[in-house]
Amino acid sequence: MQFLPIFLDVKSSVCLIVGGGEVALRKARMLAKSGAQLRVVAPRINLSLSQLVDDADCPGEIHEREYLTSDLTDVALVVVATDDTQLNIAISCQAKTQKIPVNVVDNPALCSFVFPSVLDRSPLVVAISSGGTSPVLARHLRARLETLIPSGYGKLAQLLGKFREPVKNRFKTLGQRRSFWEKVISGSVTELVLTGRLAEAEQQLSEWIDGGKVVEQAGEVYLVGGGPGDPDLLTFRALRLMQQADVVLYDRLVSPEVLALVRKDAEQINVGKARDKHTVPQGDINSMLVRLAKEGKKVLRLKGGDPFIFGRGGEELEGLADAGIPFQVVPGITAANGCAAYAGIPLTHRDYAQSVQFVTGHLKNNSIDLHWDELVHENHTVVFYMGLVGLPTICQKLIEHGRDAETPVALVQKGTTDQQKVIVGTLDTIVELVSAEVIRPPTLIIVGGVVNLAGKLSWYGS
């Protein structure tokens, strides 16, 4: 290792920054966050930097003049951010002679310490350094870690810190304490903190410490929206819960690429529903969720799109609520949003639509039960889910109730996936256009003037 990675307490210590520009400002922000008392010296000092010094928890000094050797007096560390090479060398030498840690920005040879790239979940902090070889690579790695470490880990660290002493008193050996903490961190207390239920988490932890062991009451159900197909559209939370589930119940609409991101050793149960072919009846799915959670499992209920939009997520949760099973819900990108975005069709637009409505186009006894009069306003976008079979009825009803036959319509097949296909026509022509193609479900139908933009704003696929 070229540098010793340590975390330095600079609270209320004077830290000197020589330089008054953007780079100096970035370093000053990091020092101010750590509670340092800033002393900034430069002939010209950026306004934001002056404000930072004034507003810092520990107010500092601003000296708008050339650097003086005496600026090093009583200083805990120095950052040099000027473009005067001779001055940089001089300050570096003086600081090293006085054994003051010094960082000269972008010049590792003059530094006795380097700033890492920081992932801040205070009090939890991850610092990454490339030893001055490639700060960009360190930043790149940090950005990747940002997506892996939930934002609530700071709160978790605070809670665990609060109980360190009680745990030390309760468990005599290091091995017992370590085993206890490992169970706590991978258990329900972490989930309670990450879902904002801090009081419950604290209560649970105290009970476990009093009882001398971690006792998980029951499992939990994660109702997660898997989005319309492209796995890049998953949320961070969805991915995290997918990685920790013991068993997954998934629908037909969940894409194989999304399913591939579920924990490898999780049991996978396909409860998918194809049109008119309900593989597992809804009532059975509801009771299966309750049973698996009661067995103490972390159950992932993974649905296509968003679970609360034509997804029956509400019904499944009602069953869980009645049985007293804990659950959490992770929204997903619904097909309307995903398909519209990937087809270049903004669902609202100042020139074409001031409102949008999501409706089901599902046929029941050869008809669709909708308030058609509400769907025919000119500046209104209507998105039909499950509308492929009923497409002729949809077009006919909209025209009958007053929508112009020339109104643009788009049919999006398998939106956001590499099999996405967009067919554009009008209420008058779309049925014929679609019948001339081989169409694979799922498909979504978008009706309204916004569809006019599909050609101009197309960006995804070929």
Ligand SMILES: C[S@@+](CC[C@H](N)C(=O)[O-])C[C@H]1O[C@@H](n2cnc3c(N)ncnc32)[C@H](O)[C@@H]1O
């Ligand atoms: C039972 S609904 C479920 C909707 C889902 N909960 C959501 O929020 O997208 C199924 C319908 O969603 C639409 N759909 C879902 N994913 C789609 C996709 N990738 N492309 C086009 N339509 C999709 C189709 O209309 C399909 O018939």
